[in-house]
Amino acid sequence: MALYTRESIERVRDAVDMVELVGARTDLRRVGGSYTGLCPFHEERTPSFSVNAEKKVFYCFGCGESGDAIRFVEATEALDFPAAVEMLADRYGVELRRENEDPRAEQRRRRRERLLALVERAAAYYERYLWESGDARAARDYLSGRGLGEQVLRDFRIGFSPPAWDRVVAAAGRDGYRAEELAAAGLAQPGRNGGFIDRFRGRIMFPLADARGRVLGFGARSLSEAERPKYLNTSENELYHKGRQLFGIHRARGMAAKRGRIVAVEGYTDVLALHQGGITESVAIMGTALTQEQLAELGRAAGTVYLAMDADRSGQEAMLRAARGARERDVELLVAEMPEGTDPAELVSSDGAEAFERLLDGALSVPEFEARRLVASADLRTPHGRDRAIDAARPLVGSAPANSATRDEVVRFLADKLDVEPSFLTTQIEERPIGVADRGADGARRHGAARAPRAGVSRDRDAASRKERTFIAMCLAERRHGREYLSRLDDGHLSSDAMRAVRDHVARHFDDPLVDLPADDPMLSALVTEVALRGEREASSQDALRLTFLELELQRIERELRHATRERDFERQRDLWPAREGVKVQINELMGQTQ
Ligand SMILES: [Zn+2]
Numbered sequence: 134m135a136l137y138t139r140e141s142i143e144r145v146r147d148a149v150d151m152v153e154l155v156g157a158r159t160d161l162r163r164v165g166g167s168y169t170g171l172c173p174f175h176e177e178r179t180p181s182f183s184v185n186a187e188k189k190v191f192y193c194f195g196c197g198e199s200g201d202a203i204r205f206v207e208a209t210e211a212l213d214f215p216a217a218v219e220m221l222a223d224r225y226g227v228e229l230r231r232e233n234e235d236p237r238a239e240q241r242r243r244r245r246e247r248l249l250a251l252v253e254r255a256a257a258y259y260e261r262y263l264w265e266s267g268d269a270r271a272a273r274d275y276l277s278g279r280g281l282g283e284q285v286l287r288d289f290r291i292g293f294s295p296p297a298w299d300r301v302v303a304a305a306g307r308d309g310y311r312a313e314e315l316a317a318a319g320l321a322q323p324g325r326n327g328g329f330i331d332r333f334r335g336r337i338m339f340p341l342a343d344a345r346g347r348v349l350g351f352g353a354r355s356l357s358e359a360e361r362p363k364y365l366n367t368s369e370n371e372l373y374h375k376g377r378q379l380f381g382i383h384r385a386r387g388m389a390a391k392r393g394r395i396v397a398v399e400g401y402t403d404v405l406a407l408h409q410g411g412i413t414e415s416v417a418i419m420g421t422a423l424t425q426e427q428l429a430e431l432g433r434a435a436g437t438v439y440l441a442m443d444a445d446r447s448g449q450e451a452m453l454r455a456a457r458g459a460r461e462r463d464v465e466l467l468v469a470e471m472p473e474g475t476d477p478a479e480l481v482s483s484d485g486a487e488a489f490e491r492l493l494d495g496a497l498s499v500p501e502f503e504a505r506r507l508v509a510s511a512d513l514r515t516p517h518g519r520d521r522a523i524d525a526a527r528p529l530v531g532s533a534p535a536n537s538a539t540r541d542e543v544v545r546f547l548a549d550k551l552d553v554e555p556s557f558l559t560t561q562i563e564e565r566p567i568g569v570a571d572r573g574a575d576g577a578r579r580h581g582a583a584r585a586p587r588a589g590v591s592r593d594r595d596a597a598s599r600k601e602r603t604f605i606a607m608c609l610a611e612r613r614h615g616r617e618y619l620s621r622l623d624d625g626h627l628s629s630d631a632m633r634a635v636r637d638h639v640a641r642h643f644d645d646p647l648v649d650l651p652a653d654d655p656m657l658s659a660l661v662t663e664v665a666l667r668g669e670r671e672a673s674s675q676d677a678l679r680l681t682f683l684e685l686e687l688q689r690i691e692r693e694l695r696h697a698t699r700e701r702d703f704e705r706q707r708d709l710w711p712a713r714e715g716v717k718v719q720i721n722e723l724m725g726q727t728q
Contacts, residue, residue, distance in 0.1 A: 137218055141230040142203075145218055148225035149202040151189040158209055158387070173209055173391060174198040211390045211434050212344060220345050248318045248372055249347055251310055255301055255320050256348040259292025259338040269293035271356050272337045279402050280482035285409040288384065289340070294353065296335035298324070319350050319367035336365065339380060339401045341373065341419075344430075346383035349373045352401060352419060366419075376424040379431065380404055380417040386434050389414040394437040396493065397423070398477045399448070403441075406478035410486030423455035432464035439493050440466065444473040449506070456499045457532065467496035500533035500543045508550045516631045516656040522551055523558075530558050549695050552628035600688070601632050602664050604681045605639055609646065609668025611678050616643055618678050625689045635660045680723050687716045 152161060152168055161168040161184060172182035172193045181195035192199040198208065206217040222229045234242070263269045263286075272293045276286060294301070302312070302321045312329045315321035324330040336353035343349055350367030367373045379385075379397070381404040389395040396415040398404060407415040414435065418427055423440070431438045440456060442449050449470075456466055469492045471477065480488050497505070507525050512518030526547045533540035548555040604622070608615035619640055627633045634657050639646045646665040650658040690713045697705035 136232045137215070138230040138232050141222075141227065142218055145221050145225065145227045145229070146189065146202060148227050149189060149221055150225070151184055151191070151202055152186045154202055154221075154224075155184050155191060155205060172196060172198070209387050209390060210344070211386045216345060245371065248314060249349075251305060251314060251318045251320065252348050252350065252372065254305065254308075255318075256290055256292065256338075256340045256351075258301065258304070259294055259333075259340075259351075260287075260290050261292075262295055263291060263293040263338075266293065266295070268296055268335075275337065275356060276402075279406070279478060280409075281402065281405050282409060285405050288408070289381065289405060290348075291405075292338035292340070294331065294333035294336050294338050298330045298334065301331045301333075302329050317371055319370045319373055332367075333365065335360075341367070341378050341380055342383045344382050344386055349378070352380065354401070374426075375419075377426045377430065378419065379427055380419050381408070382416050382430065382434065384408065385414050385416045389435040393435055394439060395431055395435040396439045396441060397427075397431060398441045399443060400476060400478065403477035406481040407486070407489065410481045410489070412486055412489060418452075422451045425455060428455060428464075428466075437465045437467065439496055440468050441471060441477055441489075441492065442468060443471050443476060446506075446510075453499065453503065466499055467493075468499060468502040469493050469496035470502070498533075498539045500529060500539055501546070503529055504543045504546050508547070511551075513551070514630060516629075519551060519629065519631075523553065526551060526558060545695060546699075549692065549699075600681065600684060601627055602635075602660070602667070604678075604685055605635060606664040606667035606671060607673040607678050607681060609639065609643075609665060610671050610673035611675060614675050614678060615673075616640075618682055619643070621682065622685070625693070626685045628688075628692075631656055631660060635664065639664065676723065680720065683716055683720045683723065687713065687720065690716060 155161060155168075155170075155173075158173045159170040159182065161170040162180070166185075166187075168184040168186060169180045170182050170184075171177055171180050172195050174182075174193060175196040175198075177195055182191065182193045184191045190199065190201050191205055200208075202221060203214065203217045206212060206220055207214060210217065210220065212220065219229065221227070231239075263272060276291065302315055305315055305320070306312070312321060315329060316323075320332055321329040322332045333351060333353045336355055339352040339354070340348040341350045341352060350370075350373035352367075353365045355361075355363050355365070366375065369375060380401055385395060385408075392414055394414060396407065396412060397418050398407065398415060399417060399420070401417055401419070404415050404417045407413075416431070428438070440452060442452055453468075456468070471480065471492070475483075477489055480492075504526070507522060507529060511522035511525075513522065530540060530543055530547065533543050544555045544558050547553075548558055551558075605619065608619040611618075619636065622636050624633055627636060634654075638649075638651075638657065638661050642648050646661055646668075650661060652658075690709055694706060694709045694713065697703075697709060
């Protein structure tokens with residue numbers, strides 16, 4: 134970044150009209166020799182923000198923010214010092230001088246400025262064309278059909294490119310731009326018959342600006358469904374780098390800095406609809422693949438970044454891949470999922486901006502969001518499906534920051550949905566590297582059970598509460614009361630469908646559980662074999678049966694409590710607490726008796 138001379142920075146400071154600059158952000162009232170208003174840096178009801186027009190400084194008695202015009206722009210626009218100086222120089226017509234610029238750098242800078250001016254001309258041209266040309270009627274109809282008013286379209290400088298072959302090329306040529314420059318700026322491309330033609334023809338033009346509002350390129354939408362591609366962008370060039378671009382960033386930064394959050398959506402019209410609805414801290418990532426550069430830019434704009442994702446899973450995958458990379462950064466990333474089949478623009482136009490705000494209120498951290506995705510896509514009815522879900526859950530839990538509230542929440546959620554003990558998910562991650570558990574035979578032998586019929590079964594058996602298997606084995610061992618206790622086991626006591634099938638089989642074949650083992654369900658066979666063999670070997674008693682049953686009852690109540698807490702079902706919680714206490718008392722009494 135080139136450094137400007139101290140003298141030219143002083144001239145910028147002198148040229149600034151402080152009241153006008155600040156007045157664009159907050160209404161100012163003259164009080165004696167100064168101006169006061171509501172502070173743009175903190176939320177307040179009574180004015181404590183003061184501007185001294187003569188000395189060109191501001192001060193807030195509320196939050197202590199203070200400084201000169203450059204500091205004001207840095208803070209309200211989230212720009213760095215040189216960028217703030219450049220913006221003010223532009224605005225107040227001051228020519229900046231650079232300190233000792235080397236000739237090659239100066240040449241590059243001049244070329245860049247020339248290309249920027251060329252793109253700016255094109256933007257102004259497209260913009261005029263949208264409002265003034267009969268060719269653009271369909272475009273205007275399309276935009277208003279999406280509920281977008283003239284104000285927001287003008288704010289974002291939306292335009293229309295003429296359908297003719299070379300309007301932009303010809304006009305720029307007349308003003309002394311070379312075809313090579315037009316091509317370098319992404320506005321022209323070689324035609325089939327030699328020469329250059331306009332790159333954008335007959336399309337709605339969305340100017341892609343940098344943080345300071347300088348147009349670097351365009352996203353262009355075709356009007357007819359038949360025309361491909363539907364979206365045509367400026368290709369990578371000296372000015373425009375796709376991966377860095379956020380549509381609307383120049384209009385979102387101020388509010389993002391003030392509210393401490395920025396909202397990233399997928400499409401141009403989503404951003405326009407949100408700004409129109411008052412959520413002006415919104416930008417578009419333009420496509421499903423969020424890049425690390427975009428994430429960095431979002432993080433610079435605000436401490437909290439909301440990603441509003443389409444319900445479409447393939448799009449989410451691309452976004453989440455990048456979002457995982459954001460964990461290392463100093464930014465809080467939250468994901469809000471759009472309802473199936475709708476996008477932010479449709480939602481805002483049908484249900485208002487409040488509907489979108491509500492979605493943001495329900496946004497989740499990336500690990501929590503991924504946990505819900507995992508459960509939604511898993512087939513939890515089959516042991517194999519559960520196995521696979523557990524496989525996927527472990528790295529997911531591991532990816533949440535250790536000892537964080539997020540990890541606790543993810544573990545609670547997954548444990549509940551996958552019907553495993555929470556400690557199972559965490560100890561698996563911390564103590565057993567992924568992959569080791571896949572040696573199913575070892576796992577099975579360690580637990581003294583029959584050989585696992587296939588990989589994964591032993592792990593699933595770990596997952597099902599060991600206590601449940603012990604209890605069924607005890608029922609078989611203590612034959613006098615076992616049958617009756619087994620019949621008390623309802624679905625809520627058992628943490629998986631697999632264990633429920635074991636209970637049913639054992640109840641049907643109580644006298645000889647190893648009879649009629651299903652050939653097509655190796656998981657069930659292995660579990661029944663285990664409890665049957667343990668039932669033959671182990672001693673049991675009625676007290677032990679009672680105690681274990683109470684422990685299962687306690688587990689059941691705690692599982693339901695977790696569920697009720699998450700659902701905010703307070704009535705259910707009120708019922709469950711005394712039930713839990715009652716069971717605890719019984720357990721304590723029994724323990725006292727049996728000791
Ligand atoms: Zn303040």
